[in-house]
Amino acid sequence: MDIDSGYPWPMQGARWTAYDYRIIIEGLQRGQTWAEIARVVGRTVSAVQNRASILIENEDGGRRRKAWQRLQDRIEIEPDHDWETIARRKHAEAELPYWDENADAHVRTVWAAAPTAVWRGRGWLRRSLEPGVGMAELSAALRMSDADISDRIVILGLSTSYAEIVDRLGCTPGGSLEQRANLARADDQSSQYVLVAAGELGDILHVSLHADREAAEYARVVVESRFGRQGPVSTRIVRRVPGRLFDEYPNDDQHSRSAVHTAKDLDIPRDTVVAPAQVVDLDEETEPPPSSAPFNPWDWDIDSATGALPAYMRRPPPRRSK
Structure with missing residues (x-):
């Protein structure tokens, strides 16, 4: 699992399964570090080390060591350590589901x-x-x-x-x-379905609202056919319920769909979907225009590093009459 390009711990908070445990055991058998194992599992190093207590029997009396240290030593001595039986029993004792x-x-x-x-x-x-x-x-x-x-x-x-x-x-x-x-x-x-289409550089090309997923999928084909003639276009459909904020639903597109179409790919009337009047590039850096409001020194946009004013504020001082 490549986690460098997104959220560093994609499995944080998810249920632990036998698949995760097997990755830990196989990583120890290959001599990998806990940091390397954690990257493959998709969780933090401390979370993986703490979960090692499920894969080895508890230590009774004597000098107590951490479970991950005892598990690492056990795998070195006994590579065929029966961790599955221990994990099943401890899941049952804690009333946790065991998925394998x-x-x-x-x-x-x-x-x-x-x-x-x-x-x-x-x-x-x-x-x-x-x-x-x-x-x-x-x-x-x-x-x-x-x-x-x-x-x-x-x-x-x-x-x-x-x-x-x-x-x-x-x-x-x-x-x-x-x-x-x-x-x-x-x-x-x-619920309503929102279709968003973006260009190659992230510029928003189209946003529309639909009553059901079927209508949104049809609109997606139309939008991809129209804007795909001009270059790469990515589309995404998400379901939203009015009045709820930041909800995620299982039938949302997990990733944007990219498509490039030519004019002969699909013969769809151009008036089926209304294109936006103006394309907005969210990545473009623009300089704020001079303000026509009354002068207020607290509104100055001063560079915190150099203490300099922006270009539109750097004007020569007025001449004093003699």
């Missing part, structure tokens, strides 16, 4: 066998009125809550809506997953 390859495969199998739901404009609609099945089986087999299983379904990319998960698999009545599904259905009725 077998658990993920079970979730995928039950999801594929469950009745499908279809998208009809706003919200998920089932093809039948029968309640969803499968969540009770998963919860009993994996010994996890409905909420933990639904979060894993989203992480695996099987669904982007808690409402769809409940429709297909069901849930415990009155549980947290049912509340999430109800909120998702309510959001579906009031």
Whole structure:
């Protein structure tokens, strides 16, 4: 995982899984430092070292050492250290979900066998009125809550809506997953989709609001066809609910989509989408114009390093009459 170009610890706050533990053990077997292992896991060094206590038995009596030191020494002496059995037991004692390859495969199998739901404009609609099945089986087999299983379904990319998960698999009545599904259905009725298109240098070419994802995707094709004739264009669609700030939704585009089209790629009428009247380059540095407001010395834009005034403030002093 390359984390140099973005947020340095992308997995901070996420659930620990067997995949993370395996990276730690394999890194120690190869002789990597904890800093190198932390970069691959996507977490801080202290977080990875603290999590080593899950992978080794607790030390009784005597001179106590930190768990990461004992784990590192154990791997050097015993490369085939059975960390999985210890991790499973400690997860069960702490009532934490333990996700590994077998658990993920079970979730995928039950999801594929469950009745499908279809998208009809706003919200998920089932093809039948029968309640969803499968969540009770998963919860009993994996010994996890409905909420933990639904979060894993989203992480695996099987669904982007808690409402769809409940429709297909069901849930415990009155549980947290049912509340999430109800909120998702309510959001579906009031949510709107924002399409943003930007040029190669980050200049905003187009912003539009749409009632559903299907309309936003159609507008994306139109916008990419129009502006792609002039050069590279990146588009992104995000869902927003009026009245909520800084929310992120599972069905948001995680990255901008880049596209370049020629005039013959798509034959779409030019009046389908109204282009913005003016393109604004947010990266352009402009010098503020002289102010026509009354003189106020506190409004001077003085350079903190040199103490010099900006160019438009450096005028010769008035001549004094004799």
